[in-house]
Amino acid sequence: GQQVMQIPQYQHVQEGEDFTTYCNSSTTLSNIQWYKQRPGGHPVFLIQLVKSGEVKKQKRLTFQFGEAKKNSSLHITATQTTDVGTYFCAGRGSWGKFQFGAGTQVVVTP
């Protein structure tokens, strides 16, 4: 079955630095979504990527969907303490359901 893997599992970042988290699927995806979950909260939708090679930006966040639609990345520039949380990718196949990765837990050091 479809598997979605995320690396790294943990990311310790100094405030102001950049980092990237990666998402890889074992199968070709219909689309991919990214979510952020704060401690004690529920996943909150960030963005959806649909097209091969698509790149979308939200302020300091840049999301990319791979050409083969099997991988994606989230790059955050100039990390702030408000970026703390766990970032999940969720890959959706043609059958409708979406499979979450294990997440990248981000800790920001002031």
Place this chain on the structure above:
Amino acid sequence: GAGVSQTPSNKVTEKGKYVELRCDPISGHTALYWYRQSLGQGPEFLIYFQGTGAADDSGLPNDRFFAVRPEGSVSTLKIQRTERGDSAVYLCASSGGTEGRAFFGQGTRLTVV
């Protein structure tokens, strides 16, 4: 309502008991998902409804777990003979279609003692 509502927010039950968890999706959303999340893990897919029917129930761990959505709106996840390993946060999400973003509820934290 304005968002996805899940009740109860917390449930403590004894091992072997039966529990029901309710999800009230966003009005008009046809797709409804149940996920289970353990501490430090990503949401684990359980079941997905499109309308009243279960389009994919491949994530239900065993036959103690069952979910219904009789009128295509509210859904109930039912767990029989609960075990301590069932303890987790159960998340419900809804979306307007198979391609749309999902809106998550706050979850039900289930603790089996």
